[in-house]
Amino acid sequence: MLSILDGLNDNQKEAVTHIKGPLLIIAGPGTGKTLTIIRRILYLIHTGIKLHEIVGLTFTNRAGQEMRERIDPYLEKNGEGLFLGTFHMFGLNILRKYYNRDFRLIERKEQIEILRSLTDGTLKKAQEQLNYISKIKNLYETSSMKDSIFLKYEEILKNKNALDIDDLIIKAMELIRTCDKVRTDISRLRHILIDEYQDINPLQYEFIRSLYSLTENICAVGDLDQAIYTFRGADIEHFLNFEKDFKGAKTLFLKDNYRSSxxxxxxxxxxxxxxxxxxxxxxxxxxxxxxxxxxxxxxxxxxxxxxxxxxxxxxxxxxxxxxxxxxxxxxxxxxxxxxxxxxxxxxxxxxxxxxxxxxxxxxxxxxxxxxDVFYEEINEIEDRLKTYINEPDREKTLSHILDYAFGVTAKEELLGIKRNLFLAYRNFPVEIALKKILDELYLFKSADAFxxxxxxxxxxxxxxxxxxxxxxxxxxxxxxxxxxxxxxxxxxxxxxxxxxxxxxxxxxxxxxxxxxxxxxxxxxxxxxxxxxxxxxxxxxxxxxxxxxxxxxxxxxxxxxxxxx
DNA sequence: AAATTAGCCCTTTTT
DNA sequence: GGGCTAATTT
Structure with missing residues (x-):
């Protein structure tokens, strides 16, 4: 108990220990935001909250990974059960468990192909339409979801048993709202933490609301002054409206900057x-x-x-x-x-x-x-993986593929995913195991950037x-x-x-x-x-x-x- | 079908 | 200036 609050200033201590009801933590640059989140999670656990009752949502793999690395040493069983990761990964977990185990995740390249087939065939038009569809999803404009191009696109995805990256959040949210089994599962959650709340888009907001309706505890961390992604649909109004949105919310400031002169x-x-x-x-x-x-x-x-x-x-x-x-x-x-x-x-x-x-x-x-060198890199991986297809021993081939694909990214937290993929696709034809493994790799696109x-x-x-x-x-x-x-x-x-x-x-x-x-x-x-x-x-x-x-x-x- | 040329538009970017 | 694409030439 004493050690959890050790070395924290008064603002940070309050942010760590205020665990009832909605909380907004305004964390300016260099104020020890990650440290505070980590201590808060440890504090929650100390008060008797179980690891699987907490979910921490981040925007990037980098952020999720950093938290993971810093908190795991303090937890038993390497923090198993505690979700710390992106919205998309959280959605993916729900979908794999309850939606349909063998759907495929499609990547931009294939999205463009689909839209080419639906429009005049030019790349320009296809890109335009893809942006339009993605915008509808991320701004969660339900009225536009009846547009013919949108419906046609969704139909093709459905026939392909495929989802696009935005669907990971949309479909997961629909499941949470409509499927009792999922609701029961989600309602085990008691605390949601959201990092970079100033960069949240309307879809993510809706998703959070769906979770919140079941948990009643939310802690958002962010800094409006560092909102730099409104150009891709983030809406700073969510941050400004937090106190109105979540009844009984408290706002705290971390005001000491430890970083800069x-x-x-x-x-x-x-x-x-x-x-x-x-x-x-x-x-x-x-x-x-x-x-x-x-x-x-x-x-x-x-x-x-x-x-x-x-x-x-x-x-x-x-x-x-x-x-x-x-x-x-x-x-x-x-x-x-x-x-x-x-x-x-x-x-x-x-x-x-x-x-x-x-x-x-x-x-x-x-x-x-x-x-973003990953796009080039992944094409290389793809070419290389294809050379493994002809090997006679299928399990060995799959293992090679995974070694190669994940070896390139070389991230610790990928090892679990690697093992799961091996078990999941052991019995699939190699070609199929391959468009799927690549699909999941796309989720880790920039994990290696820095x-x-x-x-x-x-x-x-x-x-x-x-x-x-x-x-x-x-x-x-x-x-x-x-x-x-x-x-x-x-x-x-x-x-x-x-x-x-x-x-x-x-x-x-x-x-x-x-x-x-x-x-x-x-x-x-x-x-x-x-x-x-x-x-x-x-x-x-x-x-x-x-x-x-x-x-x-x-x-x-x-x-x-x-x-x- | 491949090679060449002419025209176009130019951010930021995660998953 | 240059990367990309569509149009035109060979």
Whole structure:
């Protein structure tokens, strides 16, 4: 009991021990959100709640996995019975148990094929219609579910005994609502925890409500200031309405930031306060040290921008060139207080990555470019798996397939799934066991995207950086057109862009660099740029601006002459 | 059927 | 500028 609350601050303790009725925990960046959730689960268990009476829902496998890893050591039998994972995995579990054991999960590629057959055959139209159907499902627009294209698509899926990824939630919810057996099973649940509540979409909301009607206990954790996915259907109104939605709800704030320096916390707070649509809540740095100012560096072009990033990293690592060749030379690495993995370079759009990556290749600094490589990877896996089909021993073949498919992702929590798949498909023809195994692999699409154990500088979009932290963060392209992005027009869009930039800023623990290039190639043509409007929303006292430009000297000369 | 050319549009992205 | 696709040529 004492140890469960050990090391927690007062806000966190309250969040852990308030276990009756609905609770909203507003957890700003770096406030110990995951720790609090974990301790809360341990506390629930301590009060006599059983593992199988708790369900924790996350948006990404990464988040679910992180919690799993951190909580399992404290639990008997490796936490068996406690569900911690994505909405989709939770839905899948219900469906496999009660719906139809051998339905197939179809992936985007096949969805497109189906819609091609239903429309004029062009990819463009098919994509358009797929987005439309997915939107209907995720916004849970029941009235549009009578549209002819929707019905035709559903009919084909039904004939194929297939579900799409959105159906994992929809069909599971329908079962919960209509099937007594499932209701009985679900009603064993007593506590629902939902992470990242600000990014919930209407479908997920409906799903939660269905669960809540049976459990009466809900704990939502999130931070409106970090809502960056409204563009794909997340609705921040759910967060704003939590107290109205769930009778008797209590709201708590975690207000101590353990992650970032004083300057970074204060500067980012000044920025985010420009948003009108938000819940005001305090956020204070624990750190009292007088820290470095945020460095705003203006350079001539995007190549210079990349060079500056590399140079600043080299300065901190102590060594000079070609680390990959210098494995026996420990001097630089040994002296440094930094590891390469302490640095992150963030950008708004993926096409900014190339120039930055090239600069890293030139310098020899190890880097990991974090993006959705899984699609390419899975095609490779597919090809490789097909070569196993001809082997005579079926069980052996299946085992090979699973080894290969899951070996690539190499995640501990996949081992159980691997075993289950083996048992389930042991008696199926190999080809069928194969479109199914791949199907389930798709659910783990981005599980490998970021590897925290690799000692390399991380390069990624700001979106991908959510939930991560680094000693030193470089945000590149700090210009109008990129931050905020040019397509963001209305107040609502700009506020989301501001939140995105806020997420980027608050990834930094010690040092934050904002890089601004005077010129940049946009769709091939060079354009003059302006500093981001967000620059002017951060008080000057937090900033240290530097101007590095090749034109520098030429510009200054005429100015001086004019003085005489 | 393969090869070439002309036209198009350009975010962010999980499951 | 370049990746993708549809249209056109060979």
């Amino acid at each position: 004083k300057v970074i916390v204060h500067a980012s707070q000044f920025l985010i306060k420009h948003n009108k649509k938000r819940v005001e809540h305090p956020l204070e740095p624990i750190s009292l040290e007088c820290s470095n100012k945020i460095r705003v560096i203006t350079v001539n072009n995007e190549y210079e921008e990349a060079k500056i990033v590399v140079k600043e990293i080299e300065n901190r690592m102590g060594a000079t060139t070609h680390y990959s060749l210098a494995q026996n030379d420990f001097r630089g690495l040994w002296d440094s207080n930094y590891r390469f993995s302490d640095f992150a370079v963030l950008f708004r759009t993926n096409n900014q990555a190339d120039i930055i990556r090239d600069a890293f290749i030139d310098s020899g600094i190890p880097y990991q470019l974090i993006k 590897n925290i154990n690799v000692n390399a500088v991380s390069l990624m979009t700001i979106h991908m950086s959510k939930g991560l932290e680094f000693k030193v963060v470089f945000i590149t392209g700090f210009e109008e057109g990129l931050i905020p992005y040019s397509l963001a027009r209305g107040e609502k869009d700009i506020e989301e862009e501001r939140r995105l930039f806020y997420v980027g800023m608050t990834r930094a623990k010690d040092e934050l660099f904002l890089l601004c290039s005077e010129k940049r190639h946009i769709h091939g043509t060079e354009k003059e740029t302006k500093k981001s409007r967000f620059f002017y929303e951060i008080p000057e006292k937090f900033l240290e601006s530097t101007y590095i430009s090749k034109k520098d000297k030429q510009k200054k000369k005429p100015k001086q002459q004019s003085l005489f």
